[in-house]
Structure formats: structure tokens, C-alpha cells
Amino acid sequence: MLGGAHTGGRISSGSVLLDADERDKVQQMLFLEELCMVTGRARSSSRPELCISSRKKLIHLAEPRGEWMAIDVRRRKFIAVLSGALVGRAIPTYAQQAARTYTVGVLLGLANDVETQARITAFERGLEAEGWSVGKSPRIEYRFTGGDSNTMRAFAKELAELKPDCILGHSTPVVTALMEATRTIPIVFVSVSDPIGSGFVASMARPAGNMTGFTILPATITGKYLSMLKEMVPQLARVAILYNPDSAPAAGTFFLSPFVGAAREFKLRPITAQVRNPAEIESTIAKLGSEPRSGLIVMPDNFTSVHRELIISLVAQFRIPTIYPYRYFADEGGLLSYGVDISDLFRRAAGYVSRILRGAKPADLPVQAPTKFELVINLKTARALGLVVPRILLAGADATIE
DSSP, X not given: OOSOOEETTEXXXXXXXXXXXXXXHHHHHHHHHHHHHHHTOOOOTTOGGGSGGGHHHHHHHHOOOTTHHHHHXXXXXXXXXXXXXXXXXXXXXXXXXXXXXXXXXXXXXXXXSHHHHHHHHHHHHHHHHTTOBTTTBSEEEEEEOTTOHHHHHHHHHHHHHHOOXXXXXXXXXXXXXXXXXXXXXXXXXXXXXOTTTTTSOSOSSOOOSSEXXXXXXXXXXXXXXXXXXXXXXXXXXXXXXXXXXXXXXXXXXXXXXXXXXXXXHTTOEEEEEEOSSHHHHHHHHHHHHTSSXXXXXXXXXXXXXXXXXXXXXHXXXXXOOEEXXXXXXXXXXXXXXXEEOHHHHXXXXXXXXXXXXXXXXXXXXXXXXXXXXXXXXXXXXXXXXXXXXXXXXXXXXXXXEO
């Protein structure tokens, strides 16, 4: 052999002898070095033995001779094939997602109170059930508006400027503000009654734009409310529907037509009660309370939710049987509530947010209707009003409050 002699299990190269293990290590180092050079990938700084300055020495120590020549040829062919595969192969999508930190904006129409925190908890648990680590990825930017329209617009713009991967918008006025702030960032809405009429989506099955989400109550819910009030108070003569036209869907007209039609069927006089501030709430309820055999329907609306304590106390003072859209009204002293389980909506919304973070488009996700409704009756309030709750209502109640 040229330049060296084979002595047992060792290779002699000049004055240096390598045993079989050392020879394999040197061959491995050369293999990795050539692979790095061919693919253009960075070498690890923690592997100084692979630096180019050491390469000449490695080649000198492990220069193939005799039977090594065939091994070296096969090694180089293998490197050529492998490097071509590595260069041409894209990094899998799931690997890119795992390495990236996502951001989700959440804009809520309410203040940061106990009820809002319950919704946040449901949303975050929904994300965790989808395999996300809330706080790490995604990071969540929360904003609370307390029902104020100016704050909604300001926070909508602020969140849009953060360029999150998705935004969760709660309530019709909040989503309206988000629509004005961005037409590109994916938005998932919750607690929206009329997404088509509000211009959020083209259709329920095919939203078409950058929005999709979850609705709450259909317009015909007012007929259900009137039926329950009439069942509770058979002598009822008139019923008012309370809402803020500045924040209710379609300025309140979404619910108004079905309400008027249903009131006529029940032989009740329908009353429209528009309120924009606490003073108007007080005067409207006082006027309604001055007329005997009156009832009240409080519609889903950020304004009525923010001012629920005032509304509940006034109708108790004027002894007006009232039905509400959400359970927390009954929990806080309202007579009865019938509506969707809001926490369930936020849990389901987390599933849509998760799908969007993983690459789905809002336009491909149909708008979902509520699936879980709940009737809650406050028996203590009923007794205070001198009312006996019919058995049919008690049998259908999901919860009663003593």
C-alpha cells in the first residue's frame, strides 16, 4: 500500500496509527462535514471537530487506501443523494407551527367582571383541549370595553395594529368595530344575532370574508319569551321590549317585527322601550310599572348586560314580571332567564380559533347556531312578586334558585 501499512486492527498513516474505532469516528466526521458543505446547512458551534480548519488533518488521517477506496466512493454517492433530498424537501407545516408563537386578540363588549372571566375561562379551556398552551402559544391579548362604543373602536384599531393571527370578537357592536378596523385578519365572533344583516358574512353556510362564528338568539325568540311570561302571569295585558338601539342588532328592528306579531297572537299590547342611558332605563321602567298587568322582555345587548343591576332592582321595585336573555340575570335576582349557554359558545369558538391558527380560512367555516339553551327560574323572586310558577315551567327548568 502507498504511504502506510495495515497492521492488525490499526491503520498506519505516516507516523500516526488509528485503530478501527478511531477510523470510524474520523470517517463519520468527514461524512458530516461534507454533508454540511453540500446542503449549505450551518454546522453546530458545539462541534468544533467539524470545523473546516480541522478538515485537512482529518483527510490526512483517514485518507482512503486499498479497501477504503470503495467505502469512500459509496460514501460520496450516498451524500450526493441525501443532500439532494434534504435541499428539495420543505419543512413540514406542523413543525413550523410548533416552532412559532401565535397571537390571538380578544375584544369583549363587557367590563372585566366575574361573568366575563367565566367566558374567558371557557375559551382558554377550549384552546387547551385543542392542544394549545395558553400564554406560550397562543399569547392572548384581552381588551374589555364595558359596553362603550368609543372604547370598542379604539381597542379594535389597537388589536388590528398588533396583527394577531386571529381575533375573537364578542357581540354585534364589537364585531362592527373590528370590521371597520380590518378586512384581512381572521375574526371569530360570538354572541351575534344577525351576522348576515349586520354585514359580517355573505351566508351562514359560506361566510365568504374574513369572519365566521357563533350566533345567539333567533329573531323569533321573542315569541318564546311572550309565551313564558303569559304562562307565568295569565292576566298579563301588555309587554314591553327593552333594548338600546345604538347597540342592538339592526338598531333593534331584528327582534321587533317578530315581537309585534307574537304579541298580537297572545292578545297583548306590544310596547317598544328604547333606552340609551341609566336615566332612560329608570323613566321607562317607572312608566311601565305605573300600568297594571305589565311585563318586560330584556333583549341581549351589551348595554342591558352592563346595566343589569339597575334593571333588576327597578323591576323588583315596580313589581314587573321580567324575562332575561342570560342566566346571570336570574342568578343576580331576575325572575327568569331563557337563552344560550354563553360559556358553551366560548368553548366552541376556541375550536374555530384553533382551526384558523392551523391554517383554516374563516370563509370555509360555516356560521354555527347555538345548541345549548337553558331556562333558569328564581323562585325567591317569584315569591316576592306573589307569583306561583306553573309546573310546566318548573319541569322544563335547567336550574331553580331558592
